[in-house]
Amino acid sequence: MTNPNIPLGSVIQGSLSQGLEVRLHPDVSVEDMRVGKFLVVQGVRSRFFCLLTDVTLGTASARILTNPPDPSDDFLLEVLAGNGTFGTIEISPMLMFTPGEGNGVGENGSKKDSSLASFEVQSSADLQLLPVKTIPSHFSQVYDASEADFRAVFGWEDDPTRRNFAIGQPLDMDVPICLDLDRFVERSNGVFGKSGTGKSFLTRLLISGIIRKKAAVNLMFDMHSEYGWEAVSEGKQFSTVKGLRQLFPGQVEIYTLDPEATKRRGVRDAQELYLSYDQIEIEDLRLVGHELNLSEASLDNANILASEFGKSWIVQLLNMTNEEIQLFCEEKQGHKGSIMALQRKLMRLDSLKYIRSVCPHNYIDQILQSLDAGKHVVVEFGSQSNMLSYMLATNMITRRIHKSYVQKADQFLRSKNPQDRPQPLVITIEEAHRFLDSSIVHQTIFGTIAREMRKYFVTLLVVDQRPSGIDNEVMSQVGTRITCLLNDDKDIDAIFTGVSGGQSLRSVLAKLDSKQQALVLGHAVPMPVVVRTRAYDSQFYEEIGETSWEEKSDEEVFAAAEAAKADLGF
Ligand SMILES: Nc1ncnc2c1ncn2[C@@H]1O[C@H](COP(=O)(O)OP(=O)(O)OP(=O)(O)O)[C@@H](O)[C@H]1O
Ligand SMILES: [Mg+2]
16 A cells, blocks of 8 residues: 555645645545554655644535435546545644755755655765754645655664664554664653553563663662563463563562562562661652651651651651650650651551561662662562552652762762763653652652753653643653553643644544554654554564573463462452
């Protein structure tokens, strides 16, 4: 169907702000024009790269509508097609390329007919694609994008001058669409989509790419234990896919808050991770205030306790009798009711498996050392995956790691020595709206990281099914947004926060397939594009993984499947 040399239609009207209207040629079926398709318009001087955003049926005369032809009258249908009845498409121009303007391609590109053939890309350095500043003139011809067009815009994976990673393919062609990973890790990013659309798979793909291309080190807070080791894939038959430690055994380390569950799943050499009360700060409690049902008054009193007892205040509080609390309140102006409520509510922390009163070994420092050594760390939660645990542990660990990065970045700024330059760190969090909700975003470390961007070489990869819950200011800092299907209007609006021309892309997003399709837009791609997500399968393991796919015995496959089923409560 796609032949990039046959024109599909002519530009008939439009504007830079609203997009272009294209009337399809009679022999082109509207049914082939799918929203999200990548098209090019050959203008007189420039070539425009566009995204198809809408399809419409048109008729030349109202009489045809009032008196439609008999569907069996092929002859009349044929006579009308193209003149009386026609299809139109709306396209949004995103990028333009003008031969001769600082580009390595000669002036011959400026002639309407010869330019198509002359559009050949030798290397990415040849081309300068610019944001659209104008539109093609009347009746410019519209074509399917060719492989060369895709290469020109999205590059290719083995380009030695860039760290490109192929994230998928366009809807109707077999060419890779690449993300520029250096640009990707420069800002915080998001993977969005409703449940079951492929967010976790996309995240695994992206992180594999980052590891493979050495674009950054990763710290992943793996709420559902699906990134580090073996994850279940939905489908008719029960099957699993490899985790990152299996793909990159020498580079990924798993830490677990629930060693038993992790061992049960057959994970080899995961490291235990314990946190202690003295590592919990008031800020951490504020973040889980909702989960623990803490009042503002309790938190105020927590401050009084902390300033009196120092780091060990929680342990001391948990051991206080009512009389001691009474005494404390008389001396230090605390509020007895609030402190007792605080004590009662903090008792809940005692039930968390990984929290210790005191912990001789500092596990967070150990994680930091792993990251410093260039290892990627996945923190598994096992049975401790409730919101309270996830938010508490994630915040505690991230706060310390961020602090160390701030020091390292300052050191680098002072010395300007390239060896002091910290390796970029990407922190992956799930259910991100819980951390980045407007009401708490100003108090959490995640809000800080999202807002300060790459200043300290730390960025976030947020994975979320409810982007409308994320604070607007944070959302507008999200550099690259990879979005699977979303239905809720508010969520769709959130995706386009701070994106100019976002309105025309709404229809593209709302019409994605429910699985393995995504709209990619932002910092790491030159223009918005719809991709069929790259399959995360044995072929991918072979292309990207550290070792090639090793064969497992049937027993091993069966045992792993049983363990995974048991963990999921099948
Ligand atoms: N790139 C891919 N390669 C192979 N299979 C995929 C891919 N993307 C999605 N799938 C299929 O879609 C299913 C759902 O994907 P996934 O688990 O990533 O959804 P999700 O968006 O993370 O859902 P939830 O919000 O419930 O966590 C997978 O189990 C898998 O079968
Ligand atoms: Mg998921």
